Amino acid sequence: MTPDSRIYAYSAVLMGSPILLKLFEHNESLASGVFRLIKLQESTFTVNRPHSDIMAINHAAGRDPVTVSEPVFELIRRAKAISCLPDSSFNFTIGPLVKRWKIGFSGHSIPAAQDLQTLLSLTNPEDVILDEHTRSVFLQQAGMEIDLGAIAKGYIADVVRDYLRDQQVENALINLGGNVQTLGAGAEGAWAIGLKKPFASPDELIGVINVTGKSVVTSGIYERYFELDGHRYHHILDPKTGYPLDNELLSVTIISEDSIDGDIWTTLLYGMGVEKSLEYLKQIPHIEAVFVTHDGQIILSSQRQFAFTPLDDSYRITTY
Numbered sequence: 001m002t003p004d005s006r007i008y009a010y011s012a013v014l015m016g017s018p019i020l021l022k023l024f025e026h027n028e029s030l031a032s033g034v035f036r037l038i039k040l041q042e043s044t045f046t047v048n049r050p051h052s053d054i055m056a057i058n059h060a061a062g063r064d065p066v067t068v069s070e071p072v073f074e075l076i077r078r079a080k081a082i083s084c085l086p087d088s089s090f091n092f093t094i095g096p097l098v099k100r101w102k103i104g105f106s107g108h109s110i111p112a113a114q115d116l117q118t119l120l121s122l123t124n125p126e127d128v129i130l131d132e133h134t135r136s137v138f139l140q141q142a143g144m145e146i147d148l149g150a151i152a153k154g155y156i157a158d159v160v161r162d163y164l165r166d167q168q169v170e171n172a173l174i175n176l177g178g179n180v181q182t183l184g185a186g187a188e189g190a191w192a193i194g195l196k197k198p199f200a201s202p203d204e205l206i207g208v209i210n211v212t213g214k215s216v217v218t219s220g221i222y223e224r225y226f227e228l229d230g231h232r233y234h235h236i237l238d239p240k241t242g243y244p245l246d247n248e249l250l251s252v253t254i255i256s257e258d259s260i261d262g263d264i265w266t267t268l269l270y271g272m273g274v275e276k277s278l279e280y281l282k283q284i285p286h287i288e289a290v291f292v293t294h295d296g297q298i299i300l301s302s303q304r305q306f307a308f309t310p311l312d313d314s315y316r317i318t319t320y
Helices: 028-045 053-059 070-083 095-101 113-120 149-166 259-272 274-281
Strands: 008-014 017-023 128-131 136-139 172-176 179-183 191-196 205-211 215-220 225-228 231-234 249-256 288-293 297-300 307-310 316-319
Touching: 008 028, 017 028, 028 053, 028 070, 028 149, 053 136, 070 128, 070 149, 070 259, 095 113, 149 172, 149 179, 149 215, 149 259, 179 191, 179 259, 191 215, 191 249, 205 215, 205 249, 205 288, 215 259, 249 259, 259 274, 259 288, 274 288, 297 307
Parallel strands: 297 316
Antiparallel strands: 008 017, 017 172, 128 136, 172 179, 179 215, 191 205, 205 307, 215 249, 225 231, 249 288, 288 297
């Protein structure tokens, strides 16, 4: 039980991350049900298990279409639609590039430019052919790979939220290793989600985001990276160049109703940069963002769905 006697915390390691569930009741049966559900979803969408739908699609690249389950097909359809947006930094076919860099997975060298150019030719999302009638997926080129990792955590967080609602749970928090989804309010009237200080120890925060019944998703270049000759190479790749995105951003946090939107928009806004993102967000009031920049700014796109409490005086706060 946590220091707050009203909140019970349950944890497990799934999807390669520590998973945290907070409830206002002692209910191990419910917690076990949540973790079983996450494990089931993970086995459905992973690229790390040989018999998953995603691996079957990748193994058949350039040869045959593969019929998949309806949830997998629908998530692939959504991932393709986002990947095909003009100038989109979200690309679910970027797997060959991710594997070549291996950032966060023992990769500490820069791939040859020719290697990246060759692999870029395998990352066109238009080459993913979907057939709604047969619910099949076909990768047109041999060597292509799709990876739903950039969107699956958010999807699973939303599945867990809906499951908890079905169990008549009114207040809860689920943290899937960076994707936080909440129901109702926390102990102090809102759930307090920490905003990590980039390149600092895990418990160092620069602020707290307070939400009620919202999702909070953060993506930062400090999560996985290596340094070589004084330059930092991080895991957020530009699908147009094959190299890590290089702009003013250290992290992007999205506050939204659905966690899957957080996954989508952290990636899209990273590619846009701050100025373009702020203009874009004016058109979509249900999505809000917190940007942390290299020059020590915390920029809030708006604060309709959350409150922000700064904890580090070295950062300048700007609200639009």
